[in-house]
Amino acid sequence: MNEENNSQFQDQSLSYLSKEKYYNDLILDNSRSMISIINRNYIYEKVNATFCNALRGLSGSIIGKSLGDIWGNETFNNLIKPNIDKCFQGCTVRYEASFTTPQSGKRYFEVIFRPFPVDSGVITHLVAETFDITDLKLKEKFAIEKEEEFKRFETNLPVGFMRCGPDGQIIHVNRALLMIMDCDSEDRMRTTNLRDYYAETGIFDLHMERLSDNKPKSFGRVPLKTYKGTEIVCRISGYMALNESGKTEYIDFAFEDSSHELMLETRLLEAQKLETIGALAGGIAHDFNNILATISGYSELLMEDIPESSPSSGNVSKIMMAVSKARSLTNQILTFSRQVEQEKVIVNVYDVLKETVGFVRSVAPSSIKIKSNFRKKDAPVLADPTQLFRVFLNLITNAIQSMEEKGGTITVSIGYIGEKEIIRRELNRNIVADEYILVTIKDTGKGMDPSLLRRIFEPFFTTRAVGKGSGLGLSVVHGIVSEIGGEILVSSEQEKGSVFYVYLPVSREIWKAPEMKGQRKKILFISGNKYESRIMSLALESTGYEMILVYNPTDLLNSVADRKSLPDLIIYMCDSSAVSCDDFAVIYNNSDFKVPCILISEADQGILEEKLVISGIIRQHLVKPVSLKEIKDAIQLSINQ
Amino acid sequence: MPGILVVEDDNDLREMLKVSLNRKRFTVLEAENGKDAIAHFKPSVTDLVITDLIMPEEDGLKVIMKLREMKPSLKIVAISGGGKAGPGSYLNLAKALGADEVYSKPFSVNEMITRIEELLEIEQD
Numbered sequence: 018m019n020e021e022n023n024s025q026f027q028d029q030s031l032s033y034l035s036k037e038k039y040y041n042d043l044i045l046d047n048s049r050s051m052i053s054i055i056n057r058n059y060i061y062e063k064v065n066a067t068f069c070n071a072l073r074g075l076s077g078s079i080i081g082k083s084l085g086d087i088w089g090n091e092t093f094n095n096l097i098k099p100n101i102d103k104c105f106q107g108c109t110v111r112y113e114a115s116f117t118t119p120q121s122g123k124r125y126f127e128v129i130f131r132p133f134p135v136d137s138g139v140i141t142h143l144v145a146e147t148f149d150i151t152d153l154k155l156k157e158k159f160a161i162e163k164e165e166e167f168k169r170f171e172t173n174l175p176v177g178f179m180r181c182g183p184d185g186q187i188i189h190v191n192r193a194l195l196m197i198m199d200c201d202s203e204d205r206m207r208t209t210n211l212r213d214y215y216a217e218t219g220i221f222d223l224h225m226e227r228l229s230d231n232k233p234k235s236f237g238r239v240p241l242k243t244y245k246g247t248e249i250v251c252r253i254s255g256y257m258a259l260n261e262s263g264k265t266e267y268i269d270f271a272f273e274d275s276s277h278e279l280m281l282e283t284r285l286l287e288a289q290k291l292e293t294i295g296a297l298a299g300g301i302a303h304d305f306n307n308i309l310a311t312i313s314g315y316s317e318l319l320m321e322d323i324p325e326s327s328p329s330s331g332n333v334s335k336i337m338m339a340v341s342k343a344r345s346l347t348n349q350i351l352t353f354s355r356q357v358e359q360e361k362v363i364v365n366v367y368d369v370l371k372e373t374v375g376f377v378r379s380v381a382p383s384s385i386k387i388k389s390n391f392r393k394k395d396a397p398v399l400a401d402p403t404q405l406f407r408v409f410l411n412l413i414t415n416a417i418q419s420m421e422e423k424g425g426t427i428t429v430s431i432g433y434i435g436e437k438e439i440i441r442r443e444l445n446r447n448i449v450a451d452e453y454i455l456v457t458i459k460d461t462g463k464g465m466d467p468s469l470l471r472r473i474f475e476p477f478f479t480t481r482a483v484g485k486g487s488g489l490g491l492s493v494v495h496g497i498v499s500e501i502g503g504e505i506l507v508s509s510e511q512e513k514g515s516v517f518y519v520y521l522p523v524s525r526e527i528w529k530a531p532e533m534k535g536q537r538k539k540i541l542f543i544s545g546n547k548y549e550s551r552i553m554s555l556a557l558e559s560t561g562y563e564m565i566l567v568y569n570p571t572d573l574l575n576s577v578a579d580r581k582s583l584p585d586l587i588i589y590m591c592d593s594s595a596v597s598c599d600d601f602a603v604i605y606n607n608s609d610f611k612v613p614c615i616l617i618s619e620a621d622q623g624i625l626e627e628k629l630v631i632s633g634i635i636r637q638h639l640v641k642p643v644s645l646k647e648i649k650d651a652i653q654l655s656i657n658q
Numbered sequence: 659m660p661g662i663l664v665v666e667d668d669n670d671l672r673e674m675l676k677v678s679l680n681r682k683r684f685t686v687l688e689a690e691n692g693k694d695a696i697a698h699f700k701p702s703v704t705d706l707v708i709t710d711l712i713m714p715e716e717d718g719l720k721v722i723m724k725l726r727e728m729k730p731s732l733k734i735v736a737i738s739g740g741g742k743a744g745p746g747s748y749l750n751l752a753k754a755l756g757a758d759e760v761y762s763k764p765f766s767v768n769e770m771i772t773r774i775e776e777l778l779e780i781e782q783d
Contacts (some may be wrong), residue, residue, distance in 0.1 A: 303712070303739045304668075306739035307668040307670075307671050307739055307763060308668075308671075309764035310674070310737075310763040310764035310765060310767075311668070311670045311671045312764070313765075313766065314674040314675065314678055314767040315674055315677075317678070317766060317768050318767075321768075344764050358748075358749055358750060654769075
């Protein structure tokens with residue numbers, strides 16, 4: 018209250034008019050709004066106490082001043098004057114403005130201009146009423162910010178949000194949920210019911226029931242279907258809002274897509290399972306090898322005791338043949354469980370793949386096309402080439418078998434993938450290299466259903482008839498690839514085909530064949546299978562031997578006669594089409610060659626003429642599949658003997 | 659005849675080796691595990707040792723090292739069946755530790771004996 022009013026209050030001889038003015042001023046001064054009367058020249062003619070207080074001035078210092086003086090010419094001309102002019106045309110004007118004062122910072126105001134007097138027809142003044150709406154404004158602003166913040170959460174987080182009505186009718190979904198549910202518009206989803214997305218509606222009903230106690234619930238992983246019907250798994254939590262009478266108002270749900278996480282978990286679990294089986298199988302194989310050593314030892318003793326003419330002699334040979342087969346089996350198990358010693362050299366995967374494809378082409382039925390549109394590449398990997406051959410041969414043979422009935426196409430490709438791709442594909446194994454070679458083998462065969470797909474690397478897991486295939490093929494492949502530090506993944510669709518992805522770490526080591534004592538040993542390698550023998554010789558050359566390849570056993574005589582110097586060793590590797598190991602052993606033993614010889618026979622053939630081995634010029638007999646380590650050891654033993 | 663110590667935890671296999679070696683008139687000493695082999699080692703009558711590599715109570719690698727220490731001229735043949743040990747290369751290790759020959763099970767006993775005769779420089783019949 019100002020001094021002028023106080024002096025009036027003390028005046029005893031107040032006329033009715035001055036009393037009325039006094040009351041009016043009292044009301045005006047006690048209003049929380051800033052009130053002023055402005056004339057057509059934009060001059061303040063009357064201000065209330067609130068106005069004076071806000072501007073920290075006396076009414077005397079404001080009355081008579083123009084608005085431009087008080088508020089500054091810029092504010093006046095741009096903001097105040099246009100509104101005042103509009104008001105003088107006869108309408109009430111309302112606007113919001115903010116001013117920053119040094120005392121109280123930024124304040125927000127709502128300003129109302131009313132024409133005055135209203136009824137005379139000639140507007141001479143206007144009443145300006147200004148409310149401080151700063152608190153309201155700040156609250157509003159806070160609310161908007163909060164909402165935007167929430168919107169950002171809702172939009173940016175990869176968590177799907179949904180609000181639905183009491184019956185599950187979808188009211189609102191966020192962008193993430195649209196993505197999870199593979200639907201391109203919210204409107205489309207709003208025409209559906211949450212129930213439609215549950216793989217089992219029974220679970221939906223159960224969730225609704227559990228939510229009805231008004232408490233938030235997590236339901237863990239739930240199998241769902243997308244808008245388009247694809248099966249997915251989401252982690253779901255929900256909250257049911259109830260009104261005062263206990264009726265459901267709405268239900269909110271959060272969805273996290275855990276299909277990917279589940280896939281990784283399953284992959285890890287499978288890897289662990291394989292490790293466990295491997296350890297178990299490896300242990301059994303170890304004990305079994307002890308038993309086999311005993312059997313083969315006594316058989317050898319028997320062989321010595323029994324005269325060659327006795328019919329029992331053949332029987333003992335058969336025991337020894339069975340031991341060979343069993344040995345090959347335990348060896349496969351040990352390869353799967355990564356417990357065999359390996360001889361590794363730097364090998365170009367491209368070369369091995371090319372030979373494998375060449376070999377398979379030569380034996381595959383004509384109904385099966387093998388496409389390999391890859392160009393020569395430098396793809397160095399530290400591995401046993403003969404093992405890599407087994408990997409590719411196995412995968413391509415499987416592909417052929419899956420297309421046996423209808424025929425089809427196998428596509429083999431090879432390429433590099435870098436670090437980013439390794440991470441994207443989330444390879445399980447410890448990353449051992451910056452770069453990986455990716456060999457892809459794709460078929461258009463029967464494919465496999467997911468339950469089968471999960472188990473294909475388990476030993477003795479086979480879909481083939483009993484007796485057809487050992488069920489160890491893919492286990493061995495897995496063992497070999499893991500041992501190299503690679504990984505093998507597979508995707509498959511029933512009736513469409515399967516794709517195997519073999520990742521092999523690139524080795525940039527500079528390879529030098531180990532120095533051999535004395536002269537480089539020369540090995541004559543005879544085999545009807547030129548592809549496999551090329552891989553073998555590739556492997557042996559990297560370990561320091563000089564290799565001569567002959568593809569026809571009958572060429573043997575000529576090829577040796579042609580050369581001035583005899584080889585240090587002859588290796589005969591039998592394949593199904595050529596002279597059997599037994600026949601070769603007899604022929605070779607009766608020839609006048611004095612060069613030591615190693616026989617490699619097919620896994621299912623064995624050798625009956627076991628007694629020709631070791632005792633004579635034939636030093637060793639190996640059964641396929643033979644690893645580089647085995648053949649190298651055999652060579653060393655044979656040459657040294 | 660030279661004495662051969664057979665260190666092998668599998669009784670049947672050890673017995674087989676003993677029978678085979680006896681046939682060639684070798685004197686055979688036996689040990690069931692590495693610990694026994696080391697404890698009861700008789701350098702004066704042992705010319706060669708055949709040892710398994712993976713055994714309970716002191717593995718074969720230790721046997722190779724200890725016995726070599728006790729008798730540097732001792733010949734050593736190591737045998738291994740793979741498994742249990744994990745992906746290590748036990749046979750290669752054995753070779754590095756001085757085994758004269760290594761065999762992985764199952765092996766040909768005749769082949770092994772031929773080699774043993776070579777190692778002991780015995781005229782073959």
